[in-house]
Amino acid sequence: MKVVHTFEEVRDLAGGRIGLVPTMGFFHEGHLSLIKAAAESTDTVVVSVFVNPLQFNESGDLDAYPRDLDRDAALAETAGAQLLIAPADSYMYPRQHYTRIRVAGASDGMEGAYRSGHFDGVATVVAKLFAGVRPDVAFFGRKDAQQLAVVRALARDLSFPVEIRGLPIVRESDGLALSSRNIRLDGEIRGSALALSTALFAASDAFEAGERSVAALTHEAATRLGTHSGVETEYVEAATARDVAGVETIEAEVFLAVAARIGNVRLIDNVHLNPGTGLADRGVRLSEPSILYGGP
Numbered sequence: 001m002k003v004v005h006t007f008e009e010v011r012d013l014a015g016g017r018i019g020l021v022p023t024m025g026f027f028h029e030g031h032l033s034l035i036k037a038a039a040e041s042t043d044t045v046v047v048s049v050f051v052n053p054l055q056f057n058e059s060g061d062l063d064a065y066p067r068d069l070d071r072d073a074a075l076a077e078t079a080g081a082q083l084l085i086a087p088a089d090s091y092m093y094p095r096q097h098y099t100r101i102r103v104a105g106a107s108d109g110m111e112g113a114y115r116s117g118h119f120d121g122v123a124t125v126v127a128k129l130f131a132g133v134r135p136d137v138a139f140f141g142r143k144d145a146q147q148l149a150v151v152r153a154l155a156r157d158l159s160f161p162v163e164i165r166g167l168p169i170v171r172e173s174d175g176l177a178l179s180s181r182n183i184r185l186d187g188e189i190r191g192s193a194l195a196l197s198t199a200l201f202a203a204s205d206a207f208e209a210g211e212r213s214v215a216a217l218t219h220e221a222a223t224r225l226g227t228h229s230g231v232e233t234e235y236v237e238a239a240t241a242r243d244v245a246g247v248e249t250i251e252a253e254v255f256l257a258v259a260a261r262i263g264n265v266r267l268i269d270n271v272h273l274n275p276g277t278g279l280a281d282r283g284v285r286l287s288e289p290s291i292l293y294g295g296p
């Protein structure tokens, strides 16, 4: 596997069907599941590692974001990537960079309401990656369900010839959704973080038992979150997976999402509720401790 820093290098080296996995690095099994899926279905897997300043609305969060390119390169190679592009901030956003992309609709509400400008930053960087790498397929996690809807709308509206694939959330063995930010959770705080998935799983159980009222399901999850000390809930909301539209009764695929602060770490999580099958998609669980805690 080769580490490069420009789109020109990627285009020189990539061949056949190109799969792109956009990330901010500090890999865990969630990232590796995307890379493995890309390796199974494309000829050249390009992983991008770029902590995109445009999508951070708190400078403290940007500064504290974990980074380790050597570790990421080793893990990406094991998972089956051929190229890793780690562009510099000044390459992605030189002084004369005036364009910002805004995807209306899907960007509003939930994360968009709490993180002003976040999805404009995401849409802008993803558009640059699509234009620079020119992938045939791009892989994203359902962990960021709203982001996935924003990216699908972006690719469709701007006619990028790329197929977007969404993959299941990977969780630790106790249910906590993997996030690079989890390494900032220690001691008691780690226990409080479990409140997010516990609340979502309780609502999933109610959905599978037949509950279709969004008010009842969000109430179930919010009540459970509220009983944990050390958890400051930002929102518990549901929206259609396709276009992040509000719903009262679940008639199409919906994601039920939570965002909460645990100490100074902000976490998000969701479950997908499918009224067609009557089942909730809670993602997949690791059987062992994550590589976040002492892997290579």
Ligand code: AMP
Pocket: 022, 023, 024, 025, 029, 030, 031, 033, 034, 139, 140, 141, 142, 143, 144, 167, 168, 169, 170, 171, 177, 178, 179, 180
């Ligand atoms: P990030 O590096 O956090 O920007 O994430 C890069 C990609 O990995 C995004 O498409 C995320 O949705 C995905 N991702 C992050 N965490 C998980 C997870 N726990 N399970 C599955 N995908 C994930």
